[in-house]
Amino acid sequence: MPSSASSRWFEKSGGSAADKIPAFRDAMADVAKAWQDRFAALASVEGEIAVEDVTVCKVDEILDRRGTGSVLAVLQAPGWNTRIGINFDRIFVTTMVEAWFGGGGEDVADSADLPLSPVDLQIVDVVIRQLSDSLTAGFAKRLPSSFRSEGMQAKFDPSFLGKPVSTVVVGTLALATLGGRVHVDVLVPLAAMLVFAEELAEPEDDERVYGDPRWTQRLETEVSRAxxxxxxxxxxxxxxxxxxxxxQEGQLIxxxxxxxxxxxxxxxxxxxxxxxxxxxxxxxxxxxxxxxxxxxxxxxxxxxxxxxx
The missing domain is CATH 2.30.330.10 (SpoA-like)
Structure with a gap:
């Protein structure tokens, strides 16, 4: 649990959320780079992924960010002792389909209210897995980094992030492709981030590398047996x-x-x-x-x- 001092520091210190936890934005920039490589491996068109914003909102405000019909996926974050969310709208899904299957983007805007097709659902699953892997790579130098997908929610319900008035850190990634921009929100309970307040408030430390906790434990076990x-x-x-x-032999010293x-x-x-x-x-x-x-x-x-x- 975060200390009361950490909570007061975040609530009362000046500046935006990004100013208070600059290493979170740095990590999200590395997430964007990692996802860029994974996106390019499947895409038939060029695309650029970057961090657009780091902010905070309440749990009951999440639905307003991407609208009704948006996708909310759940990832386990055992190193953070919490679960986090991935949120993107219907237009994002269509953009990914066209970018990966060779579309021109003409029908993207008209897909906002369409239900997800079986092909769309498969694309959503691939995106979630790509983002899970990219988050692991992006945060590895700063925080315990291991994420496992629980998949897309059948019904939009952000309550796993906390009470309706609980604060959530939102890291937004923007994908520019096919002449437009679409967005993905990474949703993390603020309470989970306050545990790492000192790490996130410090500049990047290139020598600190976190990996999968299970691998770290195994490595430590093997080293102890050497x-x-x-x-x-x-x-x-x-x-x-x-x-x-x-x-000489036999001589006493x-x-x-x-x-x-x-x-x-x-x-x-x-x-x-x-x-x-x-x-x-x-x-x-x-x-x-x-x-x-x-x-x-x-x-x-x-x-x-x-x-x-």
């Missing part, structure tokens, strides 16, 4: 090259006082811990004593006299 090798090091007094060269409490445990080239050396049930043991940031050097003792070779 085999790694640890190496334990004991710091001795500095020795001269002559002393080292004279070492006197350890510095307290050396058993300064065993460095490494993974790769990174120092991880300082450990104490001990024994238990006939085995040597290491007890983690300190997490290392920077290993403090061992104080230099008096130099060992050089042995003559």
């Amino acid at each position: 085999s790694m090798y640890l190496t334990a090091y004991l710091d001795l007094h500095p020795m001269t090259l002559g002393f080292i060269a004279a070492l 006197e350890l510095p006082k307290g050396a058993g409490q300064r065993i460095r445990l490494q993974c790769g080239d990174d120092d991880l811990f300082l450990c104490d050396l001990g024994q238990s049930e006939g085995f040597y043991t290491l007890r983690v004593d300190e997490v290392l940031g920077v290993v403090e050097p061992v104080p230099e003792p008096e130099p060992v006299p050089e042995l003559e070779l």
